[in-house]
Amino acid sequence: MGLIDSLKSRGWISPIVHLSSNWVSLAGVVTVTTATIFWLFLLPTTLRGEAQNPYIGILSYLALPAVFFLGLFLIPLGIAWRYRGELRRGQYPSSFPPLTMKNAKLRRLVTFVGVTTFANLVIASQLTYGAVMYMEKVSFCGQTCHVMEPEFTAFQSSPHSRVECVNCHIGSGASWFVRSKLSGAGQVLAVVFNSYPRPIPTPVHNLRPARETCETCHWPQKYAEDRLRVFPKFAEDEANTLTKTVMMVKVGGGNHGVGIHGTHLGQGVRIRYAHSDESRQTIPWVEYNDDNTGRKTTYMAPGAKPDAAGLPVREMDCMDCHNRPSHQYELPERAVDNAMYGGTISRSLPFAKKTSLAILKQAYPSRAEAAVRIPAAFEKYYRESHSAIYAQQGAEVVRSAQGVLAIYNRNIFPDMNVTWGLYPSNVGHTDFPGCFRCHDDQHVSADKKTIGQDCSSCHNVLAVDEPAPKILTDLGLDTAAAK
Numbered sequence: 001m002g003l004i005d006s007l008k009s010r011g012w013i014s015p016i017v018h019l020s021s022n023w024v025s026l027a028g029v030v031t032v033t034t035a036t037i038f039w040l041f042l043l044p045t046t047l048r049g050e051a052q053n054p055y056i057g058i059l060s061y062l063a064l065p066a067v068f069f070l071g072l073f074l075i076p077l078g079i080a081w082r083y084r085g086e087l088r089r090g091q092y093p094s095s096f097p098p099l100t101m102k103n104a105k106l107r108r109l110v111t112f113v114g115v116t117t118f119a120n121l122v123i124a125s126q127l128t129y130g131a132v133m134y135m136e137k138v139s140f141c142g143q144t145c146h147v148m149e150p151e152f153t154a155f156q157s158s159p160h161s162r163v164e165c166v167n168c169h170i171g172s173g174a175s176w177f178v179r180s181k182l183s184g185a186g187q188v189l190a191v192v193f194n195s196y197p198r199p200i201p202t203p204v205h206n207l208r209p210a211r212e213t214c215e216t217c218h219w220p221q222k223y224a225e226d227r228l229r230v231f232p233k234f235a236e237d238e239a240n241t242l243t244k245t246v247m248m249v250k251v252g253g254g255n256h257g258v259g260i261h262g263t264h265l266g267q268g269v270r271i272r273y274a275h276s277d278e279s280r281q282t283i284p285w286v287e288y289n290d291d292n293t294g295r296k297t298t299y300m301a302p303g304a305k306p307d308a309a310g311l312p313v314r315e316m317d318c319m320d321c322h323n324r325p326s327h328q329y330e331l332p333e334r335a336v337d338n339a340m341y342g343g344t345i346s347r348s349l350p351f352a353k354k355t356s357l358a359i360l361k362q363a364y365p366s367r368a369e370a371a372v373r374i375p376a377a378f379e380k381y382y383r384e385s386h387s388a389i390y391a392q393q394g395a396e397v398v399r400s401a402q403g404v405l406a407i408y409n410r411n412i413f414p415d416m417n418v419t420w421g422l423y424p425s426n427v428g429h430t431d432f433p434g435c436f437r438c439h440d441d442q443h444v445s446a447d448k449k450t451i452g453q454d455c456s457s458c459h460n461v462l463a464v465d466e467p468a469p470k471i472l473t474d475l476g477l478d479t480a481a482a483k
Contacts, residue, residue, distance in 0.1 A: 068127060356378070
């Protein structure tokens with residue numbers, strides 16, 4: 001006689017077996033069993049902690065755990081539902097006799113429940129760990145969510161392309177981990193209901209302070225030597241004339257206000273500023289504090305109030321200049337110069353830069369249409385206007401056409417309304433205001449001084465717009481070393 005029959009013979013019904021005989025609990029059993037079978041099949045993938053396809057990752061690390069835990073939830077839910085129903089109908093005894101482990105049937109039942117519970121814990125813990133680790137991957141952040149396609153594309157060619165997204169956006173510690181997941185839940189809902197903004201607004205206002213993320217690898221107070229930079233530029237003439245600007249950048253740092261980092265983030269230096277726009281590009285009020293000397297100076301643009309009343313005030317950190325450290329977009333002129341200098345677009349083709357810019361600056365309704373029209377337009381120009389060149393260098397024309405398309409694909413995303421110049425970089429001042437947001441003649445202190453605008457405080461220009469070979473020869477450097 002089984003346990004149920006034994007209990008029935010005494011006038012009682014087993015709450016474990018009898019109450020689970022309902023469609024809700026049985027659905028939970030089927031769900032858990034099905035999820036466990038799929039878990040066994042996907043175990044090699046989940047143990048590796050990665051998936052080649054982002055959608056396989058969603059199935060393995062997000063959908064499967066959700067189904068498994070749903071099944072576990074349905075089983076006790078059905079038991080409780082049936083128990084309450086039988087109590088209302090008076091079909092369940094008000095008391096239950098004490099059960100003892102001397103009963104062999106009960107021991108087997110407890111053993112079964114214990115083994116299945118242990119198995120569920122093992123499976124659940126592995127699924128939970130796998131899901132958490134998967135959500136920390138770059139592939140999840142950049143590829144699973146199509147909204148992040150522009151950021152992921154720029155990230156792949158950035159200096160931080162081998163750094164996990166979470167290292168900069170979340171950092172270490174449980175509090176920011178939980179905060180990021182709660183924020184991510186809202187973002188998932190925005191994607192599901194198609195209510196996310198296009199384009200994604202910047203800056204990220206709830207980003208963790210740079211002192212807790214960037215400065216775990218970079219230390220602005222540490223002195224860094226001057227660095228030689230060479231900036232190539234091609235003219236829009238037939239020969240694509242190349243000129244270069246050779247510059248010595250004073251990175252600086254340390255404790256004595258040396259170089260760019262020393263004057264902005266050196267030991268004892270604190271800068272606060274107020275901005276009048278969400279993008280922090282218009283800065284009417286700046287406060288410079290030097291704790292080493294106790295000096296505090298306030299600089300104001302015309303119309304700004306001395307206490308920056310009515311404006312959000314922020315203490316300057318790495319992100320105020322390096323605002324696009326891993327997701328930088330180029331303007332078409334700089335992008336074509338870099339592509340030609342790197343050989344992606346052939347500089348031997350006449351008017352290569354002028355033609356590339358004319359094609360890139362046109363509007364294309366979608367990336368699919370751009371993929372067809374951009375190479376076709378580039379090839380058509382040389383086929384019709386320079387037929388001899390096209391006949392001799394047809395392969396170069398085709399390759400360069402793809403180089404122009406690559407520039408477009410890296411910087412323009414019509415579906416997200418991302419176009420040229422949407423996301424300015426504040427490093428330098430060649431393409432965007434950058435440094436000149438503060439360093440201009442408009443910010444004046446009470447003693448009529450302005451924020452320093454002396455070029456030599458940040459860099460020394462060694463040569464401007466001269467042919468590269470002569471300059472590099474004078475400096476004792478070859479092109480590769482200078483680059």
